[in-house]
Amino acid sequence: MSGQAVAAIAGIQSTLAQLRGDAPAANAASASVFASLLAQLSGGSAQTSAADAWGQKIVDDARGYLGTPYQLGGTTKSGIDCSGLVKSVVGQYGIQAPHDSGLQGRMGTEVPSLAEAKPGDLIVLNNGSHIGIYAGDNRIIHSPSPGKTVVEQELWTGDAGIVSIRRLDPPASAAAPASALPTGLDMQSVLAGLTLLGRFAGAMGSGTSGGLGVAGVSSLLGGTSSLLGGSSLLGSSASTSSTPDLASLELQRWMLQQKGF
Structure with missing residues (x-):
């Protein structure tokens, strides 16, 4: 990830901290996780990159x-x-x-x-x-x-x-492969990235034109086997509410810890 991209995401992190309270510390690792998970939701940029590369x-x-x-x-x-x-x-x-x-x-x-x-x-x-x-x-x-x-x-x-x-x-x-989490990340960076994604979705709301919302995040986190390996981490407990549901993110954090990440 380029320095400009990390800086841009760090700026989002700062904004989210003001919107939702204290956010995890901004760093290149958590920014990479945040960007990778966001790419999983938006998808279009990956397709565009594949077409351009082709x-x-x-x-x-x-x-x-x-x-x-x-x-x-x-x-x-x-x-x-x-x-x-x-x-x-x-x-x-x-x-x-x-x-x-x-x-x-x-x-x-x-x-x-x-x-x-x-x-x-x-x-x-x-x-x-x-x-x-x-x-x-x-x-x-x-x-x-x-x-x-x-x-x-x-x-x-x-x-x-x-x-x-x-x-x-x-x-x-x-075709471009699905975005994957950067390798060599520590547990705190992974959790920070997940939490930032959840807060970003909460700030945007589920009704935005880009389709980014808690329901979308929950859907992604419910199928994190493609990103982190193993079975679905949230399962049927993932929230589909149209309002921010940080409890589901906390459950995600707990289950990640139980799986030894």
């Missing part, structure tokens, strides 16, 4: 073809065309793309504009007869035409000259 893999793999000569119908580093480049790169991840730029331009989901494009997106050009891989920063990797080689260059057109921008979903093998 897009960057596509770019990195495409760069491995830089300098490859253009060859109509080619799909190897001996010679490759524009759709062959896309087919070869995504094929490494089990995605069977057609060897046709127009058909590839129907894969995935539409990205509304170049301003929203991310590395790894497919850029369809020239009325669908050409395709390349967006590398970010208004750059594209593509196999241009006979007599040229695969190159990474500045994109020469804007939205008006782009037929479509397509984003491929990451395959299951590229």
Whole structure:
């Protein structure tokens, strides 16, 4: 976890201390626990990170073809065309793309504009007869035409000259694993992180747009086997009340202690 993230979470801890009374001492370890458990509830950031990482893999793999000569119908580093480049790169991840730029331009989901494009997106050009891989920063990797080689260059057109921008979903093998608690933590850090999460949920309330509330926390703590190992720690005693229920957190603390953490 970066120093900025720890500092931000420490700031949340300070606010919670004012809202709910004395909070456990802010430190990097408890901040890490707090962030990991919060990620389990919010989930969306992990999915976004997986998609971004997948897009960057596509770019990195495409760069491995830089300098490859253009060859109509080619799909190897001996010679490759524009759709062959896309087919070869995504094929490494089990995605069977057609060897046709127009058909590839129907894969995935539409990205509304170049301003929203991310590395790894497919850029369809020239009325669908050409395709390349967006590398970010208004750059594209593509196999241009006979007599040229695969190159990474500045994109020469804007939205008006782009037929479509397509984003491929990451395959299951590229999905981000569930957030796990940092290793090497002492008992006090784990309990501090759990308590902070409970107080955060209490301060936010169960009806927030992000869905963070005591009911959500209780659901998470009821299935902590994925985080701490072993069976459910709260079981059916977890509270689903819409009001802060620190008693359930105290029960969580006690049961953690009984399990020897």
